[in-house]
Structure formats: structure tokens, C-alpha cells
Amino acid sequence: MKNSRVLAALAGAASVTLALAACSSGSGAASSGGKQTLTIEDYYTSTYDPLYKDCAAQIGVNVNPVHVAGAALIAKVLQQASSRTLPDVLMLDNPDVQQIAATGALAPLKDFGVSAPAGDVPGVVNAGTYNGQVYGLAPVINSIALYYNVDMLKAAGIAPPKTWDELKADAAKLTDSGKGVYGFAMSNINTYEGTWQFLPFFWTNGGDEKNINSPGAQQALQFDVDLQNDGSMSKSSVTWSQQDVNNQFIAGKAAMMINGPWQLPALNAAKGLNFASVPIPTRTSDQQIVSPLGGETFNVPQTGDKTKMGLAAKFVDCLNTPAMQVKIAGLSGNVPAQEAAAADWAKTHPQVESFVETVKTARARTAELGPKWPTAATAIYTAVQDALTGKASPADALQQAQAQNK
Numbered sequence: 001m002k003n004s005r006v007l008a009a010l011a012g013a014a015s016v017t018l019a020l021a022a023c024s025s026g027s028g029a030a031s032s033g034g035k036q037t038l039t040i041e042d043y044y045t046s047t048y049d050p051l052y053k054d055c056a057a058q059i060g061v062n063v064n065p066v067h068v069a070g071a072a073l074i075a076k077v078l079q080q081a082s083s084r085t086l087p088d089v090l091m092l093d094n095p096d097v098q099q100i101a102a103t104g105a106l107a108p109l110k111d112f113g114v115s116a117p118a119g120d121v122p123g124v125v126n127a128g129t130y131n132g133q134v135y136g137l138a139p140v141i142n143s144i145a146l147y148y149n150v151d152m153l154k155a156a157g158i159a160p161p162k163t164w165d166e167l168k169a170d171a172a173k174l175t176d177s178g179k180g181v182y183g184f185a186m187s188n189i190n191t192y193e194g195t196w197q198f199l200p201f202f203w204t205n206g207g208d209e210k211n212i213n214s215p216g217a218q219q220a221l222q223f224d225v226d227l228q229n230d231g232s233m234s235k236s237s238v239t240w241s242q243q244d245v246n247n248q249f250i251a252g253k254a255a256m257m258i259n260g261p262w263q264l265p266a267l268n269a270a271k272g273l274n275f276a277s278v279p280i281p282t283r284t285s286d287q288q289i290v291s292p293l294g295g296e297t298f299n300v301p302q303t304g305d306k307t308k309m310g311l312a313a314k315f316v317d318c319l320n321t322p323a324m325q326v327k328i329a330g331l332s333g334n335v336p337a338q339e340a341a342a343a344d345w346a347k348t349h350p351q352v353e354s355f356v357e358t359v360k361t362a363r364a365r366t367a368e369l370g371p372k373w374p375t376a377a378t379a380i381y382t383a384v385q386d387a388l389t390g391k392a393s394p395a396d397a398l399q400q401a402q403a404q405n406k
Helices: 007-013 016-020 046-059 070-083 094-101 122-127 150-155 164-174 192-204 215-229 242-250 261-269 306-319 322-332 339-348 350-359 370-388 394-404
Strands: 035-042 062-067 089-093 145-149 256-259 275-278 296-299
Touching (some): 035 046, 035 306, 046 306, 046 322, 070 089, 089 306, 094 122, 094 296, 094 370, 145 150, 145 350, 150 164, 164 215, 192 215, 192 370, 215 394, 242 256, 242 261, 261 350, 275 350, 322 339, 339 350, 370 394
Parallel strands (some): 035 062
Antiparallel strands (some): 089 296, 145 256
């Protein structure tokens, strides 16, 4: 999961829509060796480049991958839109799609006969949709789940928890303050990561961005506070990123943690660590987990070169075929976006089974508020911080968040 960035820069992008009609492609040379060359812009490393070349070969083009630091991507995209130098294919973190589509910088995929693959989880389509038009598709997706130290739980005679009450009781039993071991860890940092990790508790219990201060939201935040106040979760969680949480888990300082499948390489590399994961517990056993959908979409910018835009759309379509989804999952550790492909993937990759289950009901962060989502996300992580640091009760913190969410 990568966070939404540089929202304020969108205010200066209103003029982009008018300028785009006359754009020429920002990819530079039109062809190479008799083939068109598509520039692909992402915030990955060169890991995906072989897959880009695979799709390029299938549609008869060359590719020029350009990798941008994640924190700088949105600002760069807005500058490219203003200067008419957009790439041919643009990768975006899924919460950013609506923000960029709202500026007119992206083309609806249906203009080129491209639609979401049959059987993609609903959250994928929602994440790439703005004003009823699909602008981006994510070949692989992710969310978060509850990792646990198998040996620690076995020694304590504990099965993985399924409800909040079980999680609270188990975390207390697994805590050993003398050894500096906490039963539970999650990121409650004052960034979008903190909101991302709190959302499964907030959403599953009926929390809603349009009314942040609901009874269900208060219960969720009180649960977070209770875990800290009874000593089961470190007070340092308000400064921990997801990577910090993973480091605590690997070091044996946390028996359970909330985290994503992107941590699997580090977890598997840790000597002597016996771990597994399950979906995040719900308040009651009859609730269905609703977690945030992570993953990046591939999009076709409005470059003005209709020929290359058509080829770019074919490229996006290629990346999203079930076969390519599986290849990308193999490189990224994420989950194929198509449910059938994901189910098959889980059979041979049991470590992602909990994530395959979770993404079925995962929700796009922009589903409720669209481009206004970052305002709500900021209000939510601020409420979590205020409650955990004792600046306000959960109810008061959420009431203040609701007032901030304008």
C-alpha cells in the first residue's frame, strides 16, 4: 500500500483539462526498429520490466520503463499534465486514480474497448472508477491481515483469534513485559498508514467516512485504546510505520501484528521465525471483515496521440489478463485481482490464503468520498493519535475528526 500524496497540488491542475486536448505524447521517439515505443511510468524498481517487455511483445511495441520515487510521483504527474509530457502508460496507487482522473489527465478505458476482466473482485473496479467511468485496472491487489507467531501461540495454548474479545484476551496472555514482548502490534502512526491499519476495525464495525463519529467507530477506537492501556500494545505504536511493526514481529517483540503480504520476503528470510496469518478478527463472529484494498492501477493518460493511446490501452489490457496477473503476483507477493486466479494462486501459495480471503470483500478507500478521501483519512488518523496519546476520549476525538472532515 502506498499513500495518496500532494493533494494540494491538485488545486493548480484545473487548467489541465483544457490543455490536454492538444497534447502530444510525452514518450519521445515515436518508434524504434519500426515499432512504436511506449513509455511506462511507475514507482516500482526494474523488477517488473521483464513483464512489461512480455506484454510489449504480445502487442508489437517496445517499452521504455521510467521509475519514479513513490513520494514524488503525483507531483510529477501533475507537472507532466501541465507541460503536455505525460507518459503513455501511467501506474497509480489506487486511491490516487480519482484525484488524477478529476483533472482530465486520464482517458476512460472503454474508449479503447477495454474493460475489467470478468471475475475481478468488486473493489478493483471501484478503485479505478471515477464518475461512472473506469480509468484504471489493477492486475494484483493486497490488503492486511493478522500475522501471528505460531510458536508463541502454541506455547500459550492459544488458537488464532476470530473476534475482538478473543484478540484482546490473547494479546494480554501473550504479553510478557519482563521480556519486552507485546501480545499485539499495529501501526497507529499519524499518516495514511495509520488510517489504513485502523480501517478494518472502523469499517467492519459500521464506521463511515461521512459520519466518522458513529457508535461503531467509537467502539473500534475504544478497542484500539484498550489494547494499549492494558499493556498488550506498545505506546510506541503511534510512531511505528508498518515496516517498524514488521521489525518488532521479526525480533520476537510482538506475538501478533497487522500487516500485508509485501512483508512476506522479510518474514521468510528471518531465521527461526514460524509464522502464519488469518483475516483480521471482527467484533462479533457474524460480521464480515471489510479491509482497505491496496494495489496499483495501470492507466492511459490523455496524451493526444490516439494511436499510441490505443496501444497503451492494449498494454493495460495485457497486464490485467489472468495469466499476467499470476505472473505479477509471483514477483510482488500480492494477490491476483481475478477471484478465480486468486483462488488457484492460494492453493500453491498458502501464505497468501488469508489475503485472498480478505480482498474478496476489501473496499476501495475512495469508494465513499471519491477525490475527497484524503481529508477523511487525515481526520481519522488524527483521531486515533489523539485518543491513544490521551489528548481526547475516543468519542471526543472522533467528534473533532468529524468537524475536521469538511
